[in-house]
Amino acid sequence: MKQQTVEISEERRITIPRSLLWTLYVEKQMTTWAVAEKLQCSQNTVVRRLHEYCIPVRGIKKSLPTDEIVYLYEVKGKSMQEIATIYQCSHTTIGQRLHEHYCLKESNKATANKNDGRKRASRPCLPTAEIIKSYQAGTSATAIAKNLKISRWYVLKVLHHAQITIRHSCRYKNISEDELVYLYTVAHMSTERLANLYHVRSGTIASRLRDAGVSLRGHRRQLDEVRICELYAKGISVSAIAKDQGCSHTAVRCRLERRGLYRGRKKAKSI
Numbered sequence: 001m002k003q004q005t006v007e008i009s010e011e012r013r014i015t016i017p018r019s020l021l022w023t024l025y026v027e028k029q030m031t032t033w034a035v036a037e038k039l040q041c042s043q044n045t046v047v048r049r050l051h052e053y054c055i056p057v058r059g060i061k062k063s064l065p066t067d068e069i070v071y072l073y074e075v076k077g078k079s080m081q082e083i084a085t086i087y088q089c090s091h092t093t094i095g096q097r098l099h100e101h102y103c104l105k106e107s108n109k110a111t112a113n114k115n116d117g118r119k120r121a122s123r124p125c126l127p128t129a130e131i132i133k134s135y136q137a138g139t140s141a142t143a144i145a146k147n148l149k150i151s152r153w154y155v156l157k158v159l160h161h162a163q164i165t166i167r168h169s170c171r172y173k174n175i176s177e178d179e180l181v182y183l184y185t186v187a188h189m190s191t192e193r194l195a196n197l198y199h200v201r202s203g204t205i206a207s208r209l210r211d212a213g214v215s216l217r218g219h220r221r222q223l224d225e226v227r228i229c230e231l232y233a234k235g236i237s238v239s240a241i242a243k244d245q246g247c248s249h250t251a252v253r254c255r256l257e258r259r260g261l262y263r264g265r266k267k268a269k270s271i
Contacts, residue, residue, distance in 0.1 A: 014039075014041050014045050016039060016041070016045075016046070016049045018049075018053045018055075021035070021046070021049055021050065021053060021055065022053075022055060024038065024039075025046075025050065025055065026055065032046045032047055032050070032057075043090065044090050044091065044092045044153075047090065047092050048092060048153055051096075052160065064087055064089070064093070064094075064097055066097055066100075066101055069083055069087075069094060069097055069098065069101075070098065070101055072086070073094075073098060077149070079091075079149060079150070079151070080094045080095050080098070080150070080151050080154070081151070091151055091153070092153065095151060095153060095154055095157075099154075099157070127148055127150075128158050128162075130148070131144055131148070131155055131158045131159070132158065132159065132162050132164065134147075135155075135159055135164065136164070141155045141156055141159070141166075175198055175200075175205075175208055177208065177211075177212050180194065180205070180208055180209065180212070181209065181212050181214055183197075184205075184209055184214060185214060191205045191206050191209070191216070223245050223247060223251065223252075223255060224245065225255050225259070227244075227245075228241055228245065228252055228255050228256065229255075229256070229259060229261060231244065232256055232261060233261075238252050238253055238256070
């Protein structure tokens with residue numbers, strides 16, 4: 001069976017297959033943080049995909065003061081990310097609370113109009129019409145979010161609800177799977193060389209190879225594991241150790257996990 005993987009489009013949207021997300025989150029009961037770490041993306045991305053695929057999210061809903069959130073967003077003009085920092089949660093949570101608030105508000109207005117027998121035009125609190133119009137005019141979701149000072153997640157959510165097809169880059173290429181597998185396994189070309197050959201990202205090449213059932217060789221860089229363990233035991237952060245070793249923080253974390261020393265994310269002093 002071909003292994004499913006995560007692919008990043010030219011607009012940086014991370015695509016996670018629904019079946020893969022269902023297997024990890026529902027069948028294996030992994031947390032959103034664990035899924036994010038496995039798929040090498042953010043926890044917010046995992047939560048967004050769960051909502052998009054209508055997969056129920058586990059856990060207790062965090063109690064947040066909706067009135068204060070709406071006040072900060074509408075009156076103070078703070079972004080979702082800024083509000084999320086205040087309440088120590090993700091900006092996805094803030095966006096969900098705002099969405100629920102405005103949906104309830106519009107529902108109450110519709111009920112009142114129906115009961116009164118009058119048709120009153122209700123202006124949406126969030127610029128839904130403007131988002132759709134700008135996107136259909138050719139403006140990217142990222143540019144719309146920046147111009148309106150809202151999150152790209154909300155822009156995409158509006159477009160999905162309006163059943164508007166999300167554009168993908170015209171630079172996306174159909175690469176021959178057989179040819180790619182041959183060059184990687186027989187000719188021993190690296191993902192970087194293949195990426196340059198096909199004018200795509202190396203991550204895209206890696207994704208296609210995984211889809212074809214090919215096990216990636218990876219980078220087996222020799223690191224001073226003894227020093228890594230000593231620095232970590234002293235409370236040095238993984239990022240600081242990676243800088244000291246001249247490698248990625250993922251490489252350091254893998255060495256620590258292999259020895260059973262990695263304690264997860266925590267604030268640590270630098271070298």
